[in-house]
Amino acid sequence: MDRRMKGNKGCIGFGWRFIPIVVLLLAVLLFTGCPPMELRKFIEERVEEANKGHDTSPPEVISISPLDGAKDVERELNITATFSEEMDEATINTTTFLVEDGANAISGTVSYNSSSKKATFTPDNPLELLKTYFVTITTGVKDLAGNGLAQEKTWSFTTRYRxxxxxxxxxxxxxxxxxxxxxxxxxxxxxxxxxxxxxxxxxxxxxxxxxxxxxxxxxxxxxxxxxxxxxxxxxxxxxxxxxxxxxxxxxxxxxxxxxxxxxxxxxxxxxxxxxxxxxxxxxxxxxxxxxxxxxxxxxxxxxxxxxxxxxxxxxxxxxxxxxxxxxxxxxxxxxxxxxxxxxxxxxxxxxxxxxxxxxxxxxxxxxxxxxxxxxxxxxxxxxxxxxxxxxxxxxxxxxxxxxxxxxxxxxxxxxxxxxxxxxxxxxxxxxxxxxxxxxxxxxxxxxxxxxxxxxxxxxxxxxxxxxxxxxxxxxxxxxxxxxxxxxxxxxxxxxxxxxxxxxxxxxxxxxxxxxxxxxxxxxxxxxxxxxxxxxxxxx
Missing domain, CATH: 2.130.10.150 (Peptidase/esterase 'gauge' domain)
Known part of the structure; x- marks a missing residue:
């Protein structure tokens, strides 16, 4: 019994508990005469939806711009962070994507592109000359399964002077x-x-x-x-x-x-x-x-x-x-x-x-x-x-x-x-x-x-x-x-x-x-x- 359970899990990619659901779906779809390819796609989509609730891996920030510690950065720029997986757009905003100059918060707008998995902070005004800015992505940003960052992502950069x-x-x-x-x-x-x-x-x-x-x-x-x-x-x-x-x-x-x-x-x-x-x-x-x-x-x-x-x-x-x-x-x-x-x-x-x-x-x-x-x-x-x-x-x-x-x-x-x-x-x-x-x-x-x-x-x-x-x-x-x-x-x-x-x-x-x-x-x-x-x- 143990070997069969493990074999099923390893073969089709979902747990023993979901087999009754799949059998029921197969019966319904066969009864309605659904073509095999559409049947397979439908099953995979339903399995993916079922598994979403069991994704517990936190997302990561895999690239940033400007780089941490960058010098001589242009004053008119977009500050970006790219994630390891698709994120919940509703959680990426000005309360979770923060830019500060050490004393004051910088006003701007935040957007998210699901295709590139990239969040962008666009300052309302050009940044000051020769100023160090600090960026924080908080644990409040979440993936589609509701997982937040394991820890805040922080970095800094310094703008150019005249x-x-x-x-x-x-x-x-x-x-x-x-x-x-x-x-x-x-x-x-x-x-x-x-x-x-x-x-x-x-x-x-x-x-x-x-x-x-x-x-x-x-x-x-x-x-x-x-x-x-x-x-x-x-x-x-x-x-x-x-x-x-x-x-x-x-x-x-x-x-x-x-x-x-x-x-x-x-x-x-x-x-x-x-x-x-x-x-x-x-x-x-x-x-x-x-x-x-x-x-x-x-x-x-x-x-x-x-x-x-x-x-x-x-x-x-x-x-x-x-x-x-x-x-x-x-x-x-x-x-x-x-x-x-x-x-x-x-x-x-x-x-x-x-x-x-x-x-x-x-x-x-x-x-x-x-x-x-x-x-x-x-x-x-x-x-x-x-x-x-x-x-x-x-x-x-x-x-x-x-x-x-x-x-x-x-x-x-x-x-x-x-x-x-x-x-x-x-x-x-x-x-x-x-x-x-x-x-x-x-x-x-x-x-x-x-x-x-x-x-x-x-x-x-x-x-x-x-x-x-x-x-x-x-x-x-x-x-x-x-x-x-x-x-x-x-x-x-x-x-x-x-x-x-x-x-x-x-x-x-x-x-x-x-x-x-x-x-x-x-x-x-x-x-x-x-x-x-x-x-x-x-x-």
């Missing part, structure tokens, strides 16, 4: 480019200026339609030098430069949002003004600073442009026996901070202008080569080099007053050649420096005073020259430099606390200049012989 466009030439004349500067407004509009054969030219970028084309701004028979540009968050711009003649003079032009206008300041040549720097506020006003030397005094002078006119220059600092030089100035849209070298203290001085008055704010002894950057929140980052060893980069931070009792060491990797500083709204404070024969190092300090790396262990991100750095309000950092293979880029992703492998934006070129707004849109321009090339960091 990409650099193909480099394009933005100047038309084929002369020798001497100096190049770029600045950007918060809406992504960028202003580029350069000096070419004693003439100042410009090109304006707007997110739509793009580059406006080269335009002539200013020309002279004198040699031009020390071109400096400032662009406000609202789109005003000032360009200022030095004209080298018997007695140096300083000239300036103002971009009012649609065209350039000459606003030459009253910087008399009798004081030999040199090395000008300028900052513009959100209302289109500006302050210029420069070195002066009348033969008796050495100082830092300034003049304010307000309501369409410059006021008479006055001294921020002066000395009858030692030099003041290398002034730099920045604005947060309303306030200004100026820094310069002061050899009377063998260090750096800084003063802050609050819209009405200047205040003596900060001194950093035994420092030189100052730089200054400000954020719209009113914070500032000053950077400089140790004048005694010429090996270390120090910073001072202004946040409703200068923080700490002295300069803080940021990078200590050897003799610095070129460096750049940047800050954002968070705030985080970054520095980048070219050291020695071309090693590029970075480090940062957070708002609590913590350093990302020990200064002597600052992060190496590539090899090259003339680095620049910018940070957006999501704490993502863009660094560009002149590398052996061309203009090179690396990106810091705060979610992974990692700098990407260097990527070449454009072959050949030198002196890259970088501008970025708070959303992370950036443009880099550089000199390639007699050409000015540009690339945009687009979504």
């Amino acid at each position: 990409r650099w466009t193909e480099p394009e030439k933005i100047n038309s004349l084929g002369n020798i480019i001497e100096e190049l500067q770029i600045g950007m407004a918060e809406n992504g509009k960028a202003v580029v200026v350069w000096e070419d054969s004693n003439n100042i030219y410009s090109n304006i970028f707007s997110p739509n339609p793009g580059w406006s084309g080269e335009s002539w701004v200013y020309g002279t028979a004198d040699t031009l030098s020390n071109l400096n540009l400032s662009v406000s968050s609202t789109g005003y711009a000032f360009a200022i430069w030095e004209e080298l003649s018997t007695n140096d003079e300083i000239s300036a032009m103002r971009y009012n949002g649609s065209s350039w206008e000459e606003v030459t300041p009253p910087f008399g040549s009798d004081t030999n003004p040199t090395h000008p720097s300028i900052a513009v506020d959100d209302d289109g006003n500006a302050i210029a600073v420069w070195e002066l030397n009348d033969g008796n005094e050495f100082g830092i002078a300034c003049s304010e442009y307000y309501g369409g006119t410059w006021n008479e220059p006055y001294n921020l600092s002066f000395s009858s026996y030692d030099r003041q030089f290398s002034p730099k100035i920045a604005s947060d849209g309303y306030n200004y901070i100026a820094v310069w070298e002061d050899w009377t203290i063998e260090g750096i001085k800084a003063r802050r202008y609050d819209g009405e008055s200047w205040y003596d704010e900060m001194s950093a002894y035994d420092m030189e080569a100052p730089g200054i950057a400000m954020s719209p929140e009113g914070r500032a980052l000053a950077g400089f080099v140790d004048a005694t060893t010429w090996t270390d980069i120090y910073i001072r931070i202004y946040d409703d007053g200068w923080q700490g009792s002295g300069a803080e060491l940021l990078i200590s990797k050897g003799q610095p050649n070129n460096g750049w500083i940047a800050l954002n709204a968070t705030p985080v404070y970054w520095g980048i420096v070219e050291v020695g024969d071309g090693d590029i190092y970075v480090n940062r300090r957070d708002s609590a005073g913590n350093l990302w790396r020990d200064p002597s262990d600052s992060e190496w991100i590539g090899y090259g020259w003339n680095p620049q750095i910018a940070v957006d309000d999501s704490d993502r950092v863009v660094a560009v430099w002149e590398g052996n293979d061309g203009i090179t880029f690396s990106l810091y992703n705060p979610d992974e606390d990692f700098w990407s492998e260097p990527v070449v934006i454009g072959q050949w070129g030198s002196y890259p200049q970088l501008a970025m707004n708070r959303d992370g849109f950036a443009i880099v321009v550089w000199i390639d012989g007699s050409d000015i090339m540009a690339s945009e960091f687009m979504e």
